[in-house]
Amino acid sequence: MKESEILEDNINTYSSPKDLRITDIRFAKITGAPMDCIMLKILTNSSLVGYGEVRDWSSMTYASILKSRLVGENPCNVDKIFRKIKQFGGQSRMGGGVSGIELALWDLAGKAYGVPVYQMLGGSFRDKIRIYSDTDCEGKHTGSQMGQALKKRKDMGFTFLKMDLGIDQLLDVPGAMNAPFDFKQDIIDASINNMYPSKGIRTDRYRKTLEINNVAHPFTNLHITEKGFDILESYLKDAREVVGYEIPLAIDHIGHISVTDCIKLSNRIEKYNISWLEDALPWQYTEQYKRLSNQTRVPLATGEDIYLKENFKPLLDSGSIDIIHPDILTSGGILETKKIGDYAQSKGIGMAIHMAETPIACMAAAHIAKATENFIALEFHSVDIPWWDSLVNYSNGKDKIIENGFISLSDAPGLGIESLNDEVIKEHMHPDEKGIWLSTKEWDGEWSHDRIWS
């Protein structure tokens, strides 16, 4: 027997990877996970199905428009397809289509060759993936109550935590912040109205809310007063006193305040040993990040709304970020996030991963976390959603993927998801949808002269 024939014999060809072709793409939109999430399936000319997901609170249109570009391609050519479709992605939710499909391609490639995704990325750096629990407290509450909520998560085995601290806690407190009167009322209204309406519902109230929420930090003219800073500081102090100082604690959702207020806030919270202050400023303002980082000793993190490594680069090159925090369903998917992590590492920056979606995104993120050296922790926002795990059937046969605050991946091919649980998905289907995995035939003829140079 010739050497090439022996090699052929050792490759698992049961699914003939070279003959695999994409035939269709289907979606299921659910609500309450706690976010609205869009699961996707790529179907092939074999029995293999690839699982992916569009970014939370996004639109399946961003993935649907790619169907005609995908059908007929071999899904194992992940990078080739990614380069073909990446022009159709954008920042934040618009990155969701390209990124979500890229996940499904890796899943298919892994299943076709019988290899877990992390192995295709270069192999493992760790057996256990650390999960950080983003912790909410419903309604008006005290810092001690937040501390209790955090302690509960700590008792469940989580070794890394995150909480919110910001202007939402000051909106109804007289004298805690100042802004032009009418604008302050607009912010209060926007906070009360904060809503994510289904498509087709475009009320004036929603339009106004969106408008207010999209005024970027430097332009709100909103400032926290000394009284406001006192309130936020004592809230954090009380929370820390309950949960203790030995567990890492990150801070998110400080609100749209200026760089000067960010400096004041970060100086107030420095002594409470914060792991990172998240999205303090819009990520595009590299110069403001530099200014903030020069005047604080609280680590800074951002990244969940950045699409593609090339857009992470200015921030990573600026030296103003301590931790990079991509969402794999915005960043460009699995390989792009691995590249972002590796580039960050070359600058001495660690990578945490933002994740607020279903087990599909969670498993995909875990594979990247396993295969990227500078990984710190992966976000989890669904501790209180009892049916979250049961959206899927894991290949390792377990009911729960996170155990004592960690994920351990099996060596199952692809992402490690055996199948999806349509009963559970149907039960939580978004009320605007007519069904799950419906035909996407209307996208078959979608076409444009796809080129980005002439």
Ligand SMILES: [Mg+2]
């Ligand atoms: Mg965040």
